[in-house]
Amino acid sequence: MSTPTLLLTHRLTPDIASDLHAELANHLPDGALARARTPEETFELLPEADGIVTAGLSEDLLDSATSLRWVQVLSAGVDQYDQDALEARDIALTNASGVHAEPIAEQVLWFLLTFERRLHVGVRQQSRGVWERFEGGELRGKTLGIIGVGAIGTRVAELGSGLGMTVLGTKRTVETAPTVLDDCFAADDHHEVLRRADYVVLACPLTDETEGLLGSEEFRLMPSDAVLVNIARGDVVDEDALIRALQYRLIRGAGLDVFSTEPLPSDSPLWNLSNAVLTPHMAGSTPHKAERWQDIIVENYEVLASDKVDEMVNRIV
Structure with missing residues (x-):
């Protein structure tokens, strides 16, 4: 089984990225997890990333992700993502359905x-x-x-x-x-x-x-x-x-x-x-999000490492 690289992009808020990094670090192989805190770091790390966890995906980011096979988002809704572009590049898109x-x-x-x-x-x-x-x-x-x-x-x-x-x-x-x-x-x-x-x-x-x-x-x-x-x-x-x-x-x-x-x-x-x-779009807020995200992300990471992308949970594309 290969060891894909999973990147937490700068599009995640610092608090979310920190909590998620802490949850994932104990469940992924050594060296598998990377975190970008700035746009420059994201663009620097993207070419080597097999998967990303993000809260947005611009065309520039997608063009820079030359090795990308999987995009994990932290929301249930995916209407802001260009699903056609991801499908054309054979990149899987999975959401966080059930977490909220x-x-x-x-x-x-x-x-x-x-x-x-x-x-x-x-x-x-x-x-x-x-x-x-x-x-x-x-x-x-x-x-x-x-x-x-x-x-x-x-x-x-x-x-x-x-x-x-x-x-x-x-x-x-x-x-x-x-x-x-x-x-x-x-x-x-x-x-x-x-x-x-x-x-x-x-x-x-x-x-x-x-x-x-x-x-x-x-x-x-x-x-x-x-x-x-x-x-x-x-x-x-x-x-x-x-x-x-x-x-x-x-x-x-x-x-x-x-x-x-x-x-x-x-x-x-x-x-x-x-x-x-x-209420100000806060119905999904909970102190348990990071641990629930972790369950989905770890399972999908293991599927990616086994090269069985079709078996990912919550797959949209």
């Missing part, structure tokens, strides 16, 4: 409880020093619809089911749907889920097919007391249509962790809407 499932699912649960128990009303009253009683509801018996039942969607489904919710979902391959779902629909049948769900969670990747998946027509299909939760990508939703749906109460509310433009512009109406709860 637990923290994101827990944040989804927080969004659901926030709207069901109207906790955002209480927080806003507290900030104004107002004592004004309000009533909350129960999630038990409500219907949860999940658009995109992958690793994250499955964990969301488990938490929702555990609270006594009826759980619907969409999946490209219905036959592989997790048993926790009460009903599963093909990806193209997402309108049926929107029509029936009290809470709709977007957990699908951003692709040509899912860009703008929810627009004006979809918001009119949803019940007027439905709540949208988006932890996928901002562009899965037509943001202008969402703002109108919230302003005119076509839906009851939205819990949003992702936006079309990030950071969210200061003049966005979303900041001031009473029925929108916003």
Whole structure:
């Protein structure tokens, strides 16, 4: 078995790179792991790298990576990577699907409880020093619809089911749907889920097919007391249509962790809407990321060393 070189590029933040380097150093062969702290170091080390761990890949970087066979990214989403260019160069692309499932699912649960128990009303009253009683509801018996039942969607489904919710979902391959779902629909049948769900969670990747998946027509299909939760990508939703749906109460509310433009512009109406709860794209944050990344990276490194790239986990290209 050969000893490929794995490079942590400068595109990783210093904290992430340090944590990941510490985790990987004890699991990879001596001399297999390299770390670049600056663009100059990345370009210097790239020609000898068989694999890289990165948070971005420019055309210049790709052109310099003459020995590259594998790109590992630390996100689940890969919409910012030129998959055609990687495929043309016969370079595998793997993501971190599953790493963020637990923290994101827990944040989804927080969004659901926030709207069901109207906790955002209480927080806003507290900030104004107002004592004004309000009533909350129960999630038990409500219907949860999940658009995109992958690793994250499955964990969301488990938490929702555990609270006594009826759980619907969409999946490209219905036959592989997790048993926790009460009903599963093909990806193209997402309108049926929107029509029936009290809470709709977007957990699908951003692709040509899912860009703008929810627009004006979809918001009119949803019940007027439905709540949208988006932890996928901002562009899965037509943001202008969402703002109108919230302003005119076509839906009851939205819990949003992702936006079309990030950071969210200061003049966005979303900041001031009473029925929108916003977080700054942090749903995937967890102190356990490095150890979970390490599991995926070490497994894929060993596959690369055995020259069995087709067996990599979480392979996209």
